[in-house]
Amino acid sequence: MNRIEIAFQNKPIFMPYFPLGYPDLETSIDVIEVLANNGADLIEVGLSFSDPLADGPVIQKATQVALEHGITIRKSLTAIAELRKRGVTIPLILMGYFNPMLAYGLEKFVKDAREAGVDGFIIPDLPLEEAAEFQALVGDMPLIQMLAPTSPNERMETIARNARGFIYLVSVTGVTGARTSISEGLADLIARVREHTSVPVCVGFGIGTPEQAKEVGEMADGVIVGTACVRTIGGSENPVETAKEFAKSFKDEMAN
């Protein structure tokens, strides 16, 4: 069993997102370590890009700060290796836009990511139509496919049937960012996806509180929390301590 399969043995799982380099590189490594040690079952580790067109203001700002502090893919992969050295064993999935990966060199990127201890990739601007080139390089490391409320049935079927690792189901149309309420049609949407696949279905976009995470966790196999995680931890005076409380509060509520 690989690290992703192990993580999904106790569902639903808690999957926070945090960008490397924010508020600075050292702190972000500590934050990710603390999240992993306090309840995160899988972490989406953010790679920064100058033009994050699928992200709302909070993640835009955080990744902008990371870039201003000089974050690069090379430094991000070194940080992943450092996290593995510190004994982090949960799956670490890289989430980033395609252009910096192209600039790094796709083959080298995948090879270096594997050596650093990365378990998979989420690339929001690489839909099924454009995935083949990258897919051919990743071997057993999954390129996580995204599905959206707008995906028609036939398309959902094609994507879900070929999905590996897990499916990232975008719960609402829009950019990343916490919403005040959970989309009403979510249960139906998850059911539609499950018809076509046996891989875990995880829900992201708009989940901001432990209560919402619990609610979504009753329907889905995993709950992705990005913006709320970045805002709460990044905006605090002691990000590492806040990360601990943040992870615990979500994990405890979801286990309730």
Add this chain to the structure above:
Amino acid sequence: MSTLLPPKFGPYGGQFVPETLMPALIELEKAFVDAQKDKGFRKEFEGLLASFVGRPTPLTYAKRLSEQLGGAQIYLKREDLAHTGAHKINNALGQALLVKRMGKKRVVAETGAGQHGVASATAAALLGLECVVYMGSVDITRQEPNVFRMKLLGAEVRPVESGTKTLKDAINEAIRDWVTNVGDTHYLLGSALGPHPYPTIVREFQSVIGIEAREQMLRDVGRLPDTVIACVGGGSNAIGVFSGFVDDEHVELVGVEAGGAGIETGRHAARFGDAAGARVGVIHGTRTYVLQDEDGQIAETHSVSAGLDYAAVGPEHAMMRDSERAFYTSATDTEALSAFQMLCHTEGIIPALESSHAVAEVIKRAPKMRKDQVILVNLSGRGDKDLNTVITELGQNL
């Protein structure tokens, strides 16, 4: 999943967008393909181009400019005389008609120089659509008259404060709005850029420039031009005029990028002109030449003309450059400003600063050509919107 039309131009183009938008692109492609086959749609579009835009736009012989340069005979395709003052209206109307066909009620658009924003606001007003235009706050300052025009036409202009606060950031925000409101909203993209099918749709709606220009050359001059010159930001006016001559293999096609303060300074928008700064990459849904740093972060660009101030070039231009069907060069801010003045003085035409880049290339080439040779320049827009910039740049010399 396969597309109805080819999604790529050689290795360029494609659909690098979030999954949420893929169904909208598929719907748009289908609506476009259906519309192209529908005589009623074509008739409505062509009718509006005639009765509302004022097409065909004239072909003007630039007699005094030709004499002053002492070489080739120069003809201007007068897109500056199209309603709203630039070629942008051709595409805006075409897409707005597609919006009606798809049953959507709202359009979002990005704008750099403001010309596409004005064209979108105009098409939306004409067809009764709600219109929101995203514009970088830097561009809002340098293209103020166009901001007022958009507002007068009933559009909401939303300033963009993120990133470099110019065209690329306006596109990011327009895409973010689109992804949020995709159910009732169409993204009225203004250049031959972005994910498939946009580069194809924009070229088709702008191809009227090339079709008219070719007919006018044959009818009025009795021959095709030796050289066709157009400025290239995203590249919609260039692809529009080039498309009329692309099959005439002996007609040389020349695109002019923004050389800004000079390629060597790094402050420019010459995607093809800077071997060190531009590589093939992916931005705003398309794979093409992109100005970026070594880590793949999109570079800040500079040009005196907001409409050319963008880090990527349309994917079809990338293909035409590789195949050497078209040749690309650049003009600096200084060369463009000097061309701007020369056209004002010799022909009584105030060109847009974007179009002035094409004129700058004419000034370099015409004297080296024979008097029996012919250059066609696409004068993509008029310069009224640029008066503030020109006054600032030329100051006492004006």
